[in-house]
Amino acid sequence: MIFLAATQSLAVTTVMPIVSADLGGADLYAVAFSGTLATSVVGMVAVGAWCDRTDPVAPLATAVGLFVAGLAIAGAASSMEVLVAGRLVQGLGTGGQTVALYVVVARVYPAALHGRVFAAFSAAWVIPSIIGPALAGAVAEYLHWRWVFLGVAVLTTAAFAIVYAKLRGLPLASGEPSREPVAARLAWASVVAVGALALSLAGRAGAFAPVVVAVSLVVVAVAARPLLPAGTLRARRGLPSVILMRALIAGALFGAEIYVPYLLIDDYGFSPTWAGLGLTAAALLWALGADLQGRIGDRLGNTRITLIGSAQLVAATLVAATTAAAHLPPWVVIAGWALAGGGMGLMYPRLTVLTLAYSTPSNQGFNSSALSISDSIGAAASIAIMGLTFVALTGTDAGFPAVFGIATALAVVALLPGLRLGRAGATPDLEADERSFGASI
Template structure:
């Protein structure tokens, strides 16, 4: 790595991301994404068994939304940390929290204890995501950013093929606890590869940010608390509606300074990129946890077989991400947004139809591949656009904002879908309702999708109007 170009510079000839100059950072970072994908898909597959084993069905949705909620705190803390220094130590701290959370969840003897582990895991997951984004921004030349994010998306391929079914096999023939313990051990190995290559290299920005952090952390904590309150609103009995309204108000008011100005009203440019990420994350991740649930409860699938319900989507995600990485500029951002949202909406509507009319299970399994294709087109494209609107001084803030919108959109969606599902538990409308909510979010995402712009960046960083746009994200108090 000693031959790496200085921050903000690019070699005369841009090699691929697997060139010896980058190969170990690429391998370690992709492995970390791979393991995060494995863990995500595995937990989605085995959580019905975990909930049954630990006797906490009422905390089923919280085990997912809680992790996403606390990840907001990790994102803000690590984003600010990276804007002040290099991302290596923030990444190390995030990995430590992630592994600690996995171990606690693996040793859990009750559903509340598992939720505590998942909350701690969320802190690490959020920080790890932002730190890796900043590593990409500061290690690789701009011309390689799209390929790196495409590789991150492609890292879901193998987990999508073997992860869900392997998790089911482990849960059925060993124990679901190994799903957590195994990922924890392998994550430490993957991080060691990245750390060994980055340690000792100066990845600090020339002009570190001096924005105050305490207020942002306090607001992130309020956002996380609001998301958790929303998830637990069903326990409030007659006060449920009041809790839901109060939690949503707290989330909206607190998240505004954590994202670029104009995000909540879909202002053109970076704000619309951030908002679109929230909406599509809410649509997909909110609905996805109910796909294996539906297959197990209504169709009698085993955990292993139910895992295959997620395989087609993850495969199509990776394939579409590769298409985006190669031809994204030629296709254009507006077409990517329209096509991606259409595919996501079609998938969720097919899922709703399957649940409502008890169609053959292959309909939802095959249809869910459309959701993966849509997300594979949109997700890495939004990451590239975010960096193109950023300068070295606010890469951490903007990367955190993208990840915050991702987590808040998903956690709020999961919470609302969970409340809806529980409220309709006595009827057959629970599963169709959650999938229809997801379809509505996918359609709504078209609005910011057509207002994203193209970004404007040279290989030295943002310039012109894009630089001015990016700098507005450093003045959140004026939003």
């Protein structure tokens, strides 16, 4: 299922420029991504609360159903508006599926294996990263882009049947069911989704666009607070900083990544097939970085992982901005973007491991959903702001450099919570080493 989620993510990023041109929806290009992330927040909260009260099998089944339905709607879309609607439904399933799988890992595998399991999740991106973007481009070029959505829908249904057969009957229920009220959290999640969608559509407000952007950002920030651990927006040490850092690096990478194939197609005349290859090196290094984190992450420590990973992400976005501004050869942005994958491979699964290390059986669903919510909010907000910026600069040469510049700023700011992650589950020797290393910084 992780393999197919990876294939779908990379495929849609590759073919969306073609979809947008075919359906005449250039102004909804960013919304097709940010809208999915916005509605995923509702799915995350609902499934997280559901998992805290029972076993994760039924929540996972529901999430998969919504994911498949959204893909079917998008694949059959006759307009960009219908495709966006399908992506909104897909987002509900995507968010819930992610949280449910995290809870499955927490309840099936011992804590000592969590790092290796999430490294395996990242490794499941290897084959999609090699063939996914190019295959998606070839499908769009020689068949039709609709099969990028419909094909994944069919395969996901088959994959879930296998997973369901393995999980059915296992004792996966929480030993301490949560009694936290759910209705209020679902209401706040819905407000976050509406605020994020309003932010994405602010460009259609004309002269009032700046007001819509400002109000939407405030609404999202206020509504997100009850969905995240206390102190997240203040980068409090420990789990709150873990959650905040995830939002910032997700915003930097996923916001900028959708413009890499767009740049290659629009400025360099790449075909969809070859533009997809621009993401392959980054995805491969993500998998390698995740494998390295799974094997020696505890020895490296959180501080070193933060510094190494952030440095690679900053370098990648700077290279992309410079390539777009100076019209450097396309291989420069392709090679430079690979660094982003390496850095995220180190940081992304590490933050998941830390989240579970800070959790108990009664709040695994809440904390897992908070981690995924931070992903979605960070990515949705950055994609929306980058999209508005890009559209505003249409007709100039500043559009691509501007969006990559925003990503660079987010990657730098991520260092603030990144140096306050704490040491949940660390051995005494590692704690002493990290204190010494932190003091030297």
